Amino acid sequence: MNKTGFAVLVDPLLNKGTAFTAEERAQLGLQGLLPAGVQTIEQQEREVYERFLAEPTDLAKRIYLMGVRDSNARLFFYSMERHLTEYMPIVYAPTVAQSIENYDEHYFGSKVAYVSVDHPELVEESLRAFAGEGADIRLVVATDSEGILGIGDWGTNGAEILTGKLAVYTAAASIDPAKILPVMVDAGTNRKELLDDPRYLGNRFERVRGQRYDDLIQALVDASLKLYPSALLHWEDFGRPCAAPILERYRDTVLTLNDDIQGTGVTVLGALMAATKVADAPLSDSRILTFGAGTAGIGIADQIVDGLEKLGGLTSAEARSRVYLVDRDGLILKGMPDLTEGQVRYAHDASEFAADLKTTSLAAVVDAVRPTALIGTSTVHGAFTEDVVRAMASHVEHPFIAPISNPTKLAEATAADVIRWSEGRASVVTGTPSAPVDYDGVTYHIGQGNNALMYPGICLGALIPSARIVSRGMLLAGAQALADMIDTSQPGAPVLPPMSDLTQITRNVATAVAERALEEGLNRVEVADVGAAIDAAAWHPEY
Numbered sequence: 001m002n003k004t005g006f007a008v009l010v011d012p013l014l015n016k017g018t019a020f021t022a023e024e025r026a027q028l029g030l031q032g033l034l035p036a037g038v039q040t041i042e043q044q045e046r047e048v049y050e051r052f053l054a055e056p057t058d059l060a061k062r063i064y065l066m067g068v069r070d071s072n073a074r075l076f077f078y079s080m081e082r083h084l085t086e087y088m089p090i091v092y093a094p095t096v097a098q099s100i101e102n103y104d105e106h107y108f109g110s111k112v113a114y115v116s117v118d119h120p121e122l123v124e125e126s127l128r129a130f131a132g133e134g135a136d137i138r139l140v141v142a143t144d145s146e147g148i149l150g151i152g153d154w155g156t157n158g159a160e161i162l163t164g165k166l167a168v169y170t171a172a173a174s175i176d177p178a179k180i181l182p183v184m185v186d187a188g189t190n191r192k193e194l195l196d197d198p199r200y201l202g203n204r205f206e207r208v209r210g211q212r213y214d215d216l217i218q219a220l221v222d223a224s225l226k227l228y229p230s231a232l233l234h235w236e237d238f239g240r241p242c243a244a245p246i247l248e249r250y251r252d253t254v255l256t257l258n259d260d261i262q263g264t265g266v267t268v269l270g271a272l273m274a275a276t277k278v279a280d281a282p283l284s285d286s287r288i289l290t291f292g293a294g295t296a297g298i299g300i301a302d303q304i305v306d307g308l309e310k311l312g313g314l315t316s317a318e319a320r321s322r323v324y325l326v327d328r329d330g331l332i333l334k335g336m337p338d339l340t341e342g343q344v345r346y347a348h349d350a351s352e353f354a355a356d357l358k359t360t361s362l363a364a365v366v367d368a369v370r371p372t373a374l375i376g377t378s379t380v381h382g383a384f385t386e387d388v389v390r391a392m393a394s395h396v397e398h399p400f401i402a403p404i405s406n407p408t409k410l411a412e413a414t415a416a417d418v419i420r421w422s423e424g425r426a427s428v429v430t431g432t433p434s435a436p437v438d439y440d441g442v443t444y445h446i447g448q449g450n451n452a453l454m455y456p457g458i459c460l461g462a463l464i465p466s467a468r469i470v471s472r473g474m475l476l477a478g479a480q481a482l483a484d485m486i487d488t489s490q491p492g493a494p495v496l497p498p499m500s501d502l503t504q505i506t507r508n509v510a511t512a513v514a515e516r517a518l519e520e521g522l523n524r525v526e527v528a529d530v531g532a533a534i535d536a537a538a539w540h541p542e543y
């Protein structure tokens with residue numbers, strides 16, 4: 001049944017507000033519901049952008065823009081397309097973290113589907129209710145909010161991470177917002193302030209673990225496969241105990257992507273490949289030290305190892321031996337208690353090191369390991385001190401240094417400090433945007449090492465041929481496509497393409513990923529021309 005009257009105006013995918021023409025107003029029963037003036041989308045957009053500029057704080061800007069998204073999606077994306085670089089840090093990281101931390105003051109619930117560990121039998125109904133009968137959902141994005149960025153467990157207040165990821169999907173990959181379903185998995189929260197806060201809206205109990213939790217996740221996977229068999233399931237910001245096990249359970253049989261593990265892994269691998277061009281060293285010479293061996297840290301390690309093996313020609317054992325991890329208790333060594341499965345893969349033998357090595361000193365570990373690349377996924381602000389960066393730069397002419405913990409306040413170092421302390425020799429990427437750095441007559445542009453560069457393209461590339469799974473080969477093809485966009489001939493050039501090129505990055509990644517899926521025979525539909533299929537699938541924010 002076609003909607004009329006207010007039902008049109010409150011549907012963000014139908015609403016045009018004051019841009020409805022006189023004819024449309026008559027047809028849709030809107031006469032009397034709008035002021036007399038008729039605007040073009042350009043006029044509306046100018047007003048949106050002026051109001052965006054006038055809002056006093058980043059958080060106020062985000063609340064305003066997401067309000068536009070919720071009332072008129074085409075207008076929001078039309079505006080985002082025009083001001084992508086300015087809107088990204090507001091809609092997405094780092095400002096999304098402020099939305100979540102201040103949720104109680106500003107939200108009454110986010111526009112997402114909620115599923116509860118108490119009611120796995122209602123999961124299918126929740127998805128149907130949110131998407132509407134007959135919806136053509138191609139992408140399900142789920143979080144349980146246990147590990148939001150680096151700010152931890154935010155229970156259902158973490159739902160805003162979904163609205164941020166969704167906006168990026170559509171802005172970057174032109175995925176029709178009507179085809180994306182965000183799901184807040186409510187398994188409780190371990191944040192005491194929330195449990196004690198009368199305004200908290202999620203389940204008021206500690207996180208449920210074990211069989212009941214696994215059953216809820218299985219119910220979500222089952223419902224998604226049943227209702228939307230060709231959809232990709234994207235997992236975001238699950239906590240360390242759950243993220244990797246969920247991915248391992250489903251990655252070989254279901255079309256699925258863990259953004260923090262795989263999206264981050266390919267982003268950093270792409271940057272590392274570009275950095276080896278700057279260093280004029282083969283990828284196979286890389287030695288990796290990852291500080292913060294959790295979900296993202298292990299995801300990056302695994303992805304780099306796959307790259308060293310398949311692109312660098314090392315054996316799998318050789319590739320693994322090039323990775324060193326430091327976590328809370330220092331350098332990860334065989335026999336340490338309570339290692340995760342991922343950490344065990346990279347635990348080194350203590351006999352490789354001097355007996356008096358202070359394994360909890362990052363600078364001392366850098367001196368012992370002599371890594372070419374240092375990656376920060378620890379959430380420890382300032383952990384890459386001057387000593388650490390100078391140690392990196394003393395062993396390698398062009399080290400790769402990636403303090404990518406989010407949001408900005410948790411980053412291991414600033415780009416400016418890393419450039420200064422390495423005397424302009426390090427290739428740097430940061431998780432949130434960094435201003436260019438002037439040092440010794442050169443302007444250094446800093447790549448944003450954020451999985452936003454990759455997850456839209458991987459997903460689009462998997463959806464175009466309706467891939468059965470996201471294979472390791474598809475991920476590597478994506479990383480290669482990213483690295484291929486980098487021209488390192490200019491001094492100060494970044495090792496990742498700029499966020500302003502996000503739609504082109506996404507297209508290149510998607511093309512490579514789709515072509516690899518076809519080569520590997522993972523496609524469920526035939527695609528003769530990937531580029532034409534991407535164009536045909538694209539949703540455009542126009543009236």
Ligand SMILES: NC(=O)c1ccc[n+]([C@@H]2O[C@H](COP(=O)([O-])OP(=O)(O)OC[C@H]3O[C@@H](n4cnc5c(N)ncnc54)[C@H](O)[C@@H]3O)[C@@H](O)[C@H]2O)c1
Pocket residue numbers: 147148149150151239240259260264267291292293294295296297326327328329376377378379380404405406407410430431432449450451452
């Ligand atoms: N830029 C990106 O695209 C991107 C993607 C994913 C995650 N991240 C960031 O990475 C960070 C980690 O995320 P995660 O999902 O891996 O979290 P996580 O909790 O799974 O991992 C964090 C790890 O850091 C370790 N750690 C904590 N304190 C430490 C210390 N003092 N010394 C050494 N290690 C310490 C923890 O023990 C844990 O293993 C977050 O800030 C997140 O925003 C960035």
Ligand SMILES: O=C(O)C[C@H](O)C(=O)O
Pocket residue numbers: 092093148149150237259260405406450451452
């Ligand atoms: O959300 C981001 O900005 C990147 C990443 O997924 C993270 O968890 O930090």
Ligand SMILES: [Mn+2]
Pocket residue numbers: 149236237259260
């Ligand atoms: Mn994340």
